[in-house]
Amino acid sequence: MALTMAAIPWGVMAILLPLAGAMACFLSPRRASPLGLITALGVVACAAGLGWQVAEQGAQRYAIGGWGAPLGIDLYADGLSLLMLMVTAVVGLGISVYSSGYFNREKAVNFWPLWMFLWSALNALFLSADIFNLYVTLELLGLAAVALVALAGGADALTGAMRYLLVSLLGSLAYLLGVALLYHSFGCLDIALLAERMEPSPAVMAAMGLMSAGLLLKTALFPLHFWLPPAHASAPAPVSALLSALVVKASFYILLRLWLDVFPVTAAGLGQLLGLLGAAAVLWGGLQALRQTRLKMLIAYSTVAQLGYLFLAFPLGSNVAWQGALYLLLSHALAKAAMFMAAGNILCFGGHDRIADLDRVAQRLPLSLAAFGLAGVSIMGLPPSGGFIAKWLLLEAAMRSGQWWWVIILILGGLLAAAYVFKVIGYAFTQAVMTHEARAVPATMEWAALVLALVAILLGLVAPWPLALMEIGLPFGGEAAG
Numbered sequence: 453m454a455l456t457m458a459a460i461p462w463g464v465m466a467i468l469l470p471l472a473g474a475m476a477c478f479l480s481p482r483r484a485s486p487l488g489l490i491t492a493l494g495v496v497a498c499a500a501g502l503g504w505q506v507a508e509q510g511a512q513r514y515a516i517g518g519w520g521a522p523l524g525i526d527l528y529a530d531g532l533s534l535l536m537l538m539v540t541a542v543v544g545l546g547i548s549v550y551s552s553g554y555f556n557r558e559k560a561v562n563f564w565p566l567w568m569f570l571w572s573a574l575n576a577l578f579l580s581a582d583i584f585n586l587y588v589t590l591e592l593l594g595l596a597a598v599a600l601v602a603l604a605g606g607a608d609a610l611t612g613a614m615r616y617l618l619v620s621l622l623g624s625l626a627y628l629l630g631v632a633l634l635y636h637s638f639g640c641l642d643i644a645l646l647a648e649r650m651e652p653s654p655a656v657m658a659a660m661g662l663m664s665a666g667l668l669l670k671t672a673l674f675p676l677h678f679w680l681p682p683a684h685a686s687a688p689a690p691v692s693a694l695l696s697a698l699v700v701k702a703s704f705y706i707l708l709r710l711w712l713d714v715f716p717v718t719a720a721g722l723g724q725l726l727g728l729l730g731a732a733a734v735l736w737g738g739l740q741a742l743r744q745t746r747l748k749m750l751i752a753y754s755t756v757a758q759l760g761y762l763f764l765a766f767p768l769g770s771n772v773a774w775q776g777a778l779y780l781l782l783s784h785a786l787a788k789a790a791m792f793m794a795a796g797n798i799l800c801f802g803g804h805d806r807i808a809d810l811d812r813v814a815q816r817l818p819l820s821l822a823a824f825g826l827a828g829v830s831i832m833g834l835p836p837s838g839g840f841i842a843k844w845l846l847l848e849a850a851m852r853s854g855q856w857w858w859v860i861i862l863i864l865g866g867l868l869a870a871a872y873v874f875k876v877i878g879y880a881f882t883q884a885v886m887t888h889e890a891r892a893v894p895a896t897m898e899w900a901a902l903v904l905a906l907v908a909i910l911l912g913l914v915a916p917w918p919l920a921l922m923e924i925g926l927p928f929g930g931e932a933a934g
Contacts, residue, residue: 461514462502463529466537466575469494474568484564485552491568492548495575499541503921506534511925513581526642528581530925532778535918536578536705539782543697543789544571546904550793551690553894554800559688562603570596570694577702582641583631583714586706587624590670594620597699600691601683612683619669619679623703626666630659646714660715667710670703672759673726674733681740681752689796692748696755697789701781704762711766712774727767731861733760738868742875747795747805750872751788754831757865758784761846764858768849775922776845779911782918783838786908787827793901794824797893813880819898821880826905828873830912833866838911 473491477484506512511530529537547567555563570593577589598620602613635641637656638649650656672680680700684692737757744750758780765777797820798813799805813821830839843862850858911918 460501462498462505463512463514463527463579464516466495466498466502466541467527467572467579469498470568470572470575474565474572477564477568481561482557484560485555488564488568489548489552492545495571496541496545499537502529503534503538505529506531506924507921514579525585526581527579528643529579531921531923532705532708532925533578534924535778535782535921536701537575539785540571540574540578540698542907543694543785543904546789546793546900547690547694550693550796550897550900553896554688554690554796559603563600563688563690566596566599566603567690567694570600570699574698574702578705581643583634583643583646583710584641586709587628587631590627590702590706591620591624593699593702594624594670597695601687601695603691604686604688606686608682608686612679612686615679616683623666623669626662626669627706630661630663630666633659633662643709643713650714656715660710663710664707667703667707668729671700671707672756673729673763674736674756674760675729677733677737677756677759680756681749684752684755684792685746685748689748689792689799692752692796693789693792696752696792697785700755700759701785704759704781708774708777723766723769726763727858730760730763730766731858733757733763734861734865735760735868738865738872741872742868744872745807747798747807747810747876748792750807750876751791751795754791754869754872755788757868758788758831761843761862761865764846764861765849768846768853768855768858770849770853772845772852773849775919776842776849778922779838779845779915779918780842783830783842783908783911786904786911787830787837787839790823790827790901790905790908791831793897793904794820794827797897797901800897801891801893803891807876807879810876810879810882812882817893817898819902820893821877823898823901823905824880825873825877826902826909828869828877830905830908832869832873833862836912837909838915839908841912841915 470491473487476487480487506529514527516525516527551563573589573592573596577586577593580586580589598613598617601616602609633655634646638646640646669676684695687695734757737753737760741750741753741757744753761780762777765773795805797817801817830837833839833843847859847862850856
């Protein structure tokens with residue numbers, strides 16, 4: 453049995469299965485919802501199989517078509533890419549269950565093929581081992597995400613989708629120009645081979661600048677975040693959840709791979725610049741979230757703030773800091789998906805998402821408010837959540853390196869998060885001035901949000917296991933964690 457499982461290319465299956473699911477949903481629109489749910493369960497099984505394979509045998513490399521690098525394309529799975537696949541599988545299953553109750557039949561026909569296609573592109577991106585294949589998957593991911601944003605219809609959704617499309621294409625073009633410079637300089641695209649041949653030069657610095665700028669734009673780091681709140685707030689709730697939880701993390705993952713594996717980063721100034729932009733994002737995003745009057749816009753600006761924390765690891769640069777950033781990425785994906793789902797439930801229940809008019813949501817949608825509150829615990833960084841573990845690691849790294857000013861940013865960001873989370877919870881317990889007739893919310897939508905929020909909390913209780921997985925393949929350079 454173990455030999456059979458070891459022989460299965462789980463990584464390849466994780467890419468092909470959602471792609472096949474997308475085709476099945478497209479060809480059989482009446483059965484799109486059950487087909488999508490079956491596919492989601494299959495992808496979770498593939499992620500679990502790959503996890504077992506990597507834990508038992510170490511990092512995995514697949515030569516597509518039997519042709520390895522530099523002539524062919526390799527797929528590569530280490531601890532970093534495995535954790536990204538796993539959190540995508542968990543969040544993806546939650547989004548799939550939620551969407552089965554959220555969309556009517558007309559919208560579901562368009563949603564499921566696009567969602568499965570986006571999932572396939574995400575898995576391919578996390579397993580890609582060459583920089584051009586990363587560009588291809590990033591472009592496929594962006595196109596599917598734009599179509600999903602436009603799914604809601606209406607002027608706001610189409611405007612947000614068009615802005616997202618232009619930003620996505622601009623970021624991809626900048627990244628592609630960097631890829632061309634590197635290929636011209638070194639004659640290869642494989643990340644491992646590039647790392648061996650890499651030497652500092654003007655062309656390399658130009659490529660680094662172009663690729664980083666394109667990826668920062670796609671990641672919506674302040675001040676390049678202008679496209680994110682309108683796109684996320686106008687999209688359907690499941691789409692907002694997958695955009696905030698997964699899609700913006702894909703470009704950060706590529707940036708992290710390039711920073712750690714490819715580019716010869718010797719100038720501390722660049723890391724400090726990314727840290728300063730991250731700190732500005734934490735403060736600006738938190739303040740803007742606090743000012744919002746609509747729930748989905750509040751959560752969207754919260755995403756801007758939480759993405760800023762990820763970049764605090766760049767000026768710190770230690771193994772502990774990278775672990776903290778990745779752990780924050782995992783916990784934020786779960787918590788933010790739960791938050792957007794809870795907001796979708798409230799919107800479905802009352803027909804609006806005005807924070808001041810929530811009208812006793814705590815009594816009428818207790819599971820949804822519990823999901824929002826538990827997700828808020830992780831967003832604030834309170835124990836015993838995954839967000840607490842992540843911010844503790846970042847605090848530890850900052851104190852060890854003597855860069856105490858990042859500690860102040862972490863504390864202020866947590867206080868701002870607490871302010872906007874408790875603002876929502878406070879209004880949820882009070883009766884609105886203008887009451888309204890409530891509509892029923894399917895139980896699957898409430899439970900999907902609550903389970904993801906609980907997993908975000910659970911992530912703080914099982915921290916040794918994900919932290920041990922991060923060391924497989926030494927994605928952070930093998931520095932001792934102690």
